[in-house]
Amino acid sequence: MRFSIYRYDPEQDAKPHMQVYDLDIDPAGNMLLDALLMIKDTLDSTLTLRRSCREGVCGSDGMNINGSNGLACITPLADLKQPVEVRPLPGLPVIRDLVVDMTPLNQQYRSVEPWLNNADPAPEIERLQSPEQRAQMDGLVECIQCGCCSSACPSFWWNPDKFVGPAGLLAAYRFIADSRDQTSDRRLDNLQDPYRLFRCHGIMNCVTVCPKGLNPTAAIGKMKTLLVKRGA
Amino acid sequence: MVGGALSTWLVQRVSALLLAAYSLFFPLWVALHWPLDFAVWRGLFVPLPMRIATLLFVVALALHAWVGMRDIFMDYVHPLGLRLTLHIVALLWLAACVVWATAILWRLS
Numbered sequence: 531m532r533f534s535i536y537r538y539d540p541e542q543d544a545k546p547h548m549q550v551y552d553l554d555i556d557p558a559g560n561m562l563l564d565a566l567l568m569i570k571d572t573l574d575s576t577l578t579l580r581r582s583c584r585e586g587v588c589g590s591d592g593m594n595i596n597g598s599n600g601l602a603c604i605t606p607l608a609d610l611k612q613p614v615e616v617r618p619l620p621g622l623p624v625i626r627d628l629v630v631d632m633t634p635l636n637q638q639y640r641s642v643e644p645w646l647n648n649a650d651p652a653p654e655i656e657r658l659q660s661p662e663q664r665a666q667m668d669g670l671v672e673c674i675q676c677g678c679c680s681s682a683c684p685s686f687w688w689n690p691d692k693f694v695g696p697a698g699l700l701a702a703y704r705f706i707a708d709s710r711d712q713t714s715d716r717r718l719d720n721l722q723d724p725y726r727l728f729r730c731h732g733i734m735n736c737v738t739v740c741p742k743g744l745n746p747t748a749a750i751g752k753m754k755t756l757l758v759k760r761g762a
Numbered sequence: 763m764v765g766g767a768l769s770t771w772l773v774q775r776v777s778a779l780l781l782a783a784y785s786l787f788f789p790l791w792v793a794l795h796w797p798l799d800f801a802v803w804r805g806l807f808v809p810l811p812m813r814i815a816t817l818l819f820v821v822a823l824a825l826h827a828w829v830g831m832r833d834i835f836m837d838y839v840h841p842l843g844l845r846l847t848l849h850i851v852a853l854l855w856l857a858a859c860v861v862w863a864t865a866i867l868w869r870l871s
Contacts, residue, residue: 688837724767724836731833757768 531555532613533565535577538624546624549574550613557607562614563591565607566628578627586741589676592619593628599678599739619681621690634690635677635697642694642702642720647713663709670704670749672742673697679736679746685729692725696736696746699727703749706756718757727753774829780822784815804870813867820863824856 531553538546551569563584570577579602582588586604594617595605602616622630648657680686680695694702702721706714721727727750736746791812795802807813831852839845 685837722767724770728767728771729837754768754771758772 531557531565531607533569534613534615535566535569535628536617537577537627539576539626540624548615555607557610560607561603562595562605562607562610562616563602565614566602566616578629580629587674589674592676592678592681592741594618594620599682601676601678601741604741619677621681621683621687622677630677630681632677635675635680635695638680638690638694638698639675639701641726642698642705642717643713644698644701644705646705646708646711647716648710649712657710659709666707666709667704669744670700670707673700673704673744674742676741678739678741679744682735682739683730684733684735685731689725689729693729694721694726696730696750699730699753700744700746700749703753706753714756715760718753718760721753722757770829770832773825777822777826777829780818781826784819784822787815807867807870813870817864817867820860824860828852828856 533551533553534548535551536546537543537549551573553565553569553573555565555568561584563581566577566579567581570579579591579593581591581603583590584603586601589601591602592599593602594615595602596610596615599619607614616628618624618628618630622632622634625631675697677697679700680697683696685693686695699721702717705711706717711717730747730750732747732750734747737744737748740746791806792798795806807816832849835845835848835852839848
């Protein structure tokens with residue numbers, strides 16, 4: 531199979547370039563990550579990428595595959611048109627080859643306080659939820675923070691310092707929807723400026739690329755509805 | 763308040779509903795008066811409710827366009843001076859359109 535892979539080493543290259551590799555690999559049963567690791571092992575040990583669990587759980591190997599963001603480890607080779615173009619996640623600074631600096635994404639994620647705020651004394655057992663209350667968080671807790679969504683979002687490309695982005699907003703709603711959290715109002719206040727939430731124009735790239743099949747646009751819509759209901 | 767993030771978003775949504783309603787109603791209104799000539803076309807806008815509906819449409823269009831242009835400038839135009847200039851130009855242009863449409867509609871009677 532033929533691969534065209536984005537290469538950039540800021541210490542040596544003046545600018546990035548695409549490098550072609552021809553690899554003898556059977557597409558059947560193999561994922562893109564298998565091919566990338568085989569290239570690194572047999573053809574070019576300088577190829578740099580992140581990966582860890584190799585089964586779509588850790589979210590390390592988010593990259594741009596034939597023009598669309600996804601996880602290399604769960605993208606079947608058999609589904610890919612050749613030459614397979616592999617690039618780093620767009621809109622984020624490249625550290626080297628397919629490795630990007632996730633700092634803009636992580637800073638926005640942190641800004642929504644992605645933890646439970648509950649001032650009540652901790653009970654002896656867990657803070658319990660009814661099955662219905664737990665169901666409110668379905669489609670939210672599954673996020674693995676791979677960053678595929680935010681780095682596919684033009685609003686995040688233009689204003690990564692001001693717009694929270696789909697990943698952070700999904701996390702924001704995950705805690706607003708959590709019956710155990712006591713700070714929903716403050717969380718909504720935190721999204722009330724013209725940028726943090728309202729730069730989303732609903733183009734739904736985030737939904738298209740999410741490797742876990744989640745829907746940040748729906749979460750964003752629910753937060754807008756909550757803001758309308760409480761009268762801003 | 764204009765400029766508040768939630769209210770601008772709401773203005774965009776509500777004006778879209780007005781635009782959709784008028785866009786559905788107007789072709790029907792034209793069809794009812796078919797065939798058209800200049801006098802008939804002019805006559806379409808003479809009833810007061812029709813003039814009010816048309817003015818509402820123009821105002822909704824201006825508000826909708828204002829939120830859209832504001833969004834585009836906020837997204838893409840980062841130098842503050844240039845953005846402010848574009849905001850003012852868009853605002854003046856849209857306001858002029860509303861005044862112009864009002865003048866046309868009320869000159870008819």
